[in-house]
Amino acid sequence: MKFTLTFVTFLLLILTTSAQTYLIHASLVDPITQKTLPDQTIVYQGGKILQVGASAKIRVPKSATVIDATGKWVMPGMVDAHVHFFQTGGLYTRPDGIDLRKYKPYEQEIAWYKQHMEQQLRRYTAAGITTVIDDGTTLALLQQRDTFATKDYAPRIYMAGPLISTGYDPHPFDSLTDPDKPIYAVNSPGQAVQKVTGEYPYHPDFIKIWYIVLDPNTQTGAEKNLPSVKATIAEAHAHGYKVAVHATERITAQLAVEAGADFLVHDVEDEVVDDTFVRLLKDHHVVLCPTLVVESGYFDTFGGNYVPTPEDITLGDPEQLRSLQDLEHLPDTALVKRYHLLARMRAKRTAQQDSIRKVNLKKMTDAGVIIATGTDAGNIGTLHASSFFKEIHAMQQAGLSNWQIITASTLGGAKALGKEGLFGSIRPGLSADMLILNADPVADLAGLEKLESVIQRGARLYPEKVRP
Numbered sequence: 001m002k003f004t005l006t007f008v009t010f011l012l013l014i015l016t017t018s019a020q021t022y023l024i025h026a027s028l029v030d031p032i033t034q035k036t037l038p039d040q041t042i043v044y045q046g047g048k049i050l051q052v053g054a055s056a057k058i059r060v061p062k063s064a065t066v067i068d069a070t071g072k073w074v075m076p077g078m079v080d081a082h083v084h085f086f087q088t089g090g091l092y093t094r095p096d097g098i099d100l101r102k103y104k105p106y107e108q109e110i111a112w113y114k115q116h117m118e119q120q121l122r123r124y125t126a127a128g129i130t131t132v133i134d135d136g137t138t139l140a141l142l143q144q145r146d147t148f149a150t151k152d153y154a155p156r157i158y159m160a161g162p163l164i165s166t167g168y169d170p171h172p173f174d175s176l177t178d179p180d181k182p183i184y185a186v187n188s189p190g191q192a193v194q195k196v197t198g199e200y201p202y203h204p205d206f207i208k209i210w211y212i213v214l215d216p217n218t219q220t221g222a223e224k225n226l227p228s229v230k231a232t233i234a235e236a237h238a239h240g241y242k243v244a245v246h247a248t249e250r251i252t253a254q255l256a257v258e259a260g261a262d263f264l265v266h267d268v269e270d271e272v273v274d275d276t277f278v279r280l281l282k283d284h285h286v287v288l289c290p291t292l293v294v295e296s297g298y299f300d301t302f303g304g305n306y307v308p309t310p311e312d313i314t315l316g317d318p319e320q321l322r323s324l325q326d327l328e329h330l331p332d333t334a335l336v337k338r339y340h341l342l343a344r345m346r347a348k349r350t351a352q353q354d355s356i357r358k359v360n361l362k363k364m365t366d367a368g369v370i371i372a373t374g375t376d377a378g379n380i381g382t383l384h385a386s387s388f389f390k391e392i393h394a395m396q397q398a399g400l401s402n403w404q405i406i407t408a409s410t411l412g413g414a415k416a417l418g419k420e421g422l423f424g425s426i427r428p429g430l431s432a433d434m435l436i437l438n439a440d441p442v443a444d445l446a447g448l449e450k451l452e453s454v455i456q457r458g459a460r461l462y463p464e465k466v467r468p
């Protein structure tokens with residue numbers, strides 16, 4: 001008996017020791033210090049990082065699994081801090097933007113996004129995105145979320161509940177009912193609180209507000225909707241939930257932050273922000289996700305000008321990508337003409353807003369506001385996973401340095417929900433979410449796409465195999 005116990009202990013010891021992986025001789029890209037450390041060893045086991053240090057100082061036990069990363073770069077897994085799984089990225093996904101339900105009933109869209117969750121998640125992993133933050137979903141998808149927690153191929157998923165919308169109730173969605181309703185329009189603080197508390201039994205990871213102003217006078221409109229915003233934030237905070245807010249105007253962003261918002265999921269697009277605004281965000285430790293490319297996705301599609309990127313072709317869903325060209329072939333030519341015209345008319349305004357967003361992003365990043373990279377993937381013309389690289393390119397055009405972009409795409413995403421103690425960098429105690437790259441991403445961001453393998457909570461995955 002005694003012998004057996006000792007033997008079992010011995011076996012366990014062997015098993016635990018051999019389960020340790022030593023990733024040796026890596027150039028370690030560290031977003032905390034914004035330095036690349038040469039010849040590092042990272043030890044991990046059971047999905048957790050145990051030790052990080054100079055290879056010369058860490059002895060590799062004979063029983064360990066070894067990954068030799070000589071000539072390679074290792075960085076934390078990336079985070080897309082703004083996606084929506086209730087949207088497919090295709091042409092039929094936002095009937096409030098373009099109503100094509102006579103060609104494809106919205107019920108088919110709902111069925112599609114539920115059935116394709118696994119494929120979409122695999123695309124993110126294949127892109128090196130090991131965490132996704134869904135900023136507004138349905139109760140049905142919240143329930144689906146938990147089924148992916150133990151799947152190696154799936155990134156870590158955080159989800160807000162359905163969007164708490166102030167004053168905007170998009171008509172094609174208003175007939176939907178739970179669990180497939182993505183938007184709760186509220187008209188009073190009492191209604192807002194009722195909707196938020198109704199989400200708790202589904203365990204959202206945070207609460208999301210759509211602070212939409214329809215009043216042509218944005219100041220008046222913003223103030224009118226503010227009581228519902230305040231009530232939502234106070235209620236969510238009282239129960240320990242962080243609050244993300246969609247606010248695209250300077251005034252809504254400012255009022256939301258003053259009311260306690262933790263995370264802004266859009267850049268300000270109506271005016272160049274001043275130092276007072278920047279200080280407000282810094283003092284409140286607010287994280288800003290600039291979400292630069294989503295709008296052009298809509299108008300490129302509506303204008304018949306959507307050009308797939310190389311990443312759309314390798315990573316994007318082919319069916320949804322094809323649908324972006326459907327508008328040109330619809331029998332309702334009057335509708336097609338109307339949307340072409342809309343795209344042309346909006347082009348100037350879109351370009352103007354785009355340049356304001358970029359100026360603001362550069363100003364806020366340089367001033368030390370915490371930035372998280374995010375795409376708003378799922379919207380028309382913004383495909384899941386592939387659009388991340390378009391967003392990075394736009395951040396580059398805004399004048400951000402490669403380090404600023406890498407930090408926003410890793411550590412910044414973790415900070416969006418206060419999870420930097422769990423992932424976002426490579427430190428002992430954190431989850432083993434890492435990318436092994438064949439090229440230096442700091443020298444050239446193209447290196448982010450030279451992905452040899454992804455280590456997702458300790459499991460090593462290869463892009464070409466994990467992709468659907």
Ligand SMILES: [Zn+2]
Nearest residue numbers: 082084135376
């Ligand atoms: Zn969004």
